[in-house]
Amino acid sequence: MGATSVALHAKTDALHTKAAALDAADPLAKRRELFALDDGAVYLDGNSLGALPRHVPARMADVIGREWGELRIRSWDESGWWTAPERIGDRIAPLVGAAPGQVVVGDSTSVNVFKALVAAVRLVGDDSRDEIVVDATTFPTDGYIAESAARMTGRRIVPVAPGDVAAAVGPRTAAALVNHVDYRTGRLHDLPGITAAVRDAGALAVWDLCHSAGALPVGLDAHGVDLAVGCTYKYLNGGPGSPAYLYVAERHQAGFDSPLPGWNSHADPFAMTPGYAAADGARRGRVGTPDILSMRALEAALEVWDGVAMEDVRAKSLALTDFFLECVEAYVPEGVVTSLTPAAHAERGSQVALACADAPAVMEELIARGVVGDLRRPDVLRFGFTPLYVGFADTERAARVLAEVCAQVRPGR
Missing domain, CATH: 3.90.1150.10 (Aspartate Aminotransferase, domain 1)
Structure with a gap:
């Protein structure tokens, strides 16, 4: 040798x-x-799709066989289907450093980015603030959505490196959209510092937490974040295509004006009135009928976080x-x-x-x-x-x- x-x-x-x-x-x-993991295999792709918690298949068999198969329509009330978006949001809240009542689960990350960014511009309510600052290294869909939100609100996109956001924001900035962790390199960006700079400039900070939630403390409330979005199928192990979530800080909820005012976010959804009146709280982030099967799989999966x-x-x-x-x-x-x-x-x-x-x-x-x-x-x-x-x-x-x-x-x- x-x-x-x-x-x-x-x-x-x-x-x-x-x-x-x-x-x-x-x-x-x-x-x-x-978790259901193969002996001898090393799974290092949980930042794309988390592993399956072992108890989820049995839980889903009950959801499908009993809640849907036997209770059917009664499950909207008796099995808690109707309240799932807020209930599951409250389970995610401590994982991202948020108090209850500020996180609602539903739709995809892309849809929630659109809701959050348009709502941020509307919350600022100042036409002289005609710029949306966007993380130039962002996951592509965030950029696509931001471009559409800018067209819809009459703003223009200003792409900058995350480290330059604090210097780039100013009196013309309405909102800044930044990824907490770069999906390519794993670089963690300065959420507290960037958020403070954006808010000091009179704008709102919107954070994408897809690559940080479930991997590290986020501290949304502690750091004064305005709006945030994230997926649940990576470190949160919610399953392929599991619904995303939207965080709306309590101070912004009364003025949150969603660009997608679906019947689920109506103050009285079953009144079926032609005029829209927004619900209170984070429920304003709901749009259409929740994807119950994915919701319930996610809810079960989140139990692995109990006591962590x-x-x-x-x-x-x-x-x-x-x-x-x-x-x-x-x-x-x-x-x-x-x-x-x-x-x-x-x-x-x-x-x-x-x-x-x-x-x-x-x-x-x-x-x-x-x-x-x-x-x-x-x-x-x-x-x-x-x-x-x-x-x-x-x-x-x-x-x-x-x-x-x-x-x-x-x-x-």
């Missing part, structure tokens, strides 16, 4: 030992048992991503991959993005070997670390397999 092999074995043994010690001390380790402190989730998230970067540095030859994710904890979400020239082939082989991440074309390998079910041994294995795959895909380089 050559000196290089001896050194690698020593590194591997040391990292195995460290992973075992970290797993043994992990207060969230037992949460993994709540978001501070513990954040601590483990940072420890996992630190350890992954340490293992990648130990196993993967220098120059093969480059981390795009900030090293500083204050700037990191719960994923690691690695630039790799052979990213498509590498990710395909990783998945074939049971390490599931995802690809952002053309050259980004993206690994999401979900603290409720990803462990440190998983993390070490993922980095080791990554090194093996890179050697296979890039022989002799």
Whole structure:
């Protein structure tokens, strides 16, 4: 055995030992048992689709067989279908740092971005504020929706880097739409600082929490956020296409003027009157009939959060991503991959993005070997670390397999 092999074995043994010690001390380790995961597989794509909580299929069998099959229309009252958007919103609220009565569940993230952005411009109510500042690195749909909202409200879009938002907002700004975590790189943006700057400029801050909710503390109330949206199928494990949510700070609810005033947000929806009168509170964010099957799956899935402190989730998230970067540095030859994710904890979400020239082939082989991440074309390998079910041994294995795959895909380089 050559000196290089001896050194690698020593590194591997040391990292195995460290992973075992970290797993043994992990207060969230037992949460993994709540999820349906394959033995031996490493699932690092929870930032695209969270894993299935084991109890959800049985709960859904009851929803379909009893609530729909037997109670039928009675379930709107007897099974709580009608109140599900607010009830489930109140379950999500503590995960994003919101008091009850400010989060309503329903529709998609895209629809909620549209509602929030148009409503923000209407809440400001100043035609001289003719600009909507938008995160230039945003997930594409947010940009598409923002362009449409700007056309509808007679504003223009001003795209800026998230770090420049504080300097860009001013007397012409109506609202600013920013992603809390960059979906490509995992960079965590300064929600408290940006929110304060936007509000000091007399505008409203709208945040997209898709890549932060369920992975780290958000603090919507504490930081004075005006409006926020997010999905539930990533770190919240609500299932594919599960409904999104809309946060409307209590101080804005009376003036929240939705551009989609559906019958579900009417003050008296069953009166069926031709004129629209908005309901009180966060219910103003509802539009049409709720998607009950997805709602009830999400409600059941959220039970995995019972008794979990978001501070513990954040601590483990940072420890996992630190350890992954340490293992990648130990196993993967220098120059093969480059981390795009900030090293500083204050700037990191719960994923690691690695630039790799052979990213498509590498990710395909990783998945074939049971390490599931995802690809952002053309050259980004993206690994999401979900603290409720990803462990440190998983993390070490993922980095080791990554090194093996890179050697296979890039022989002799």
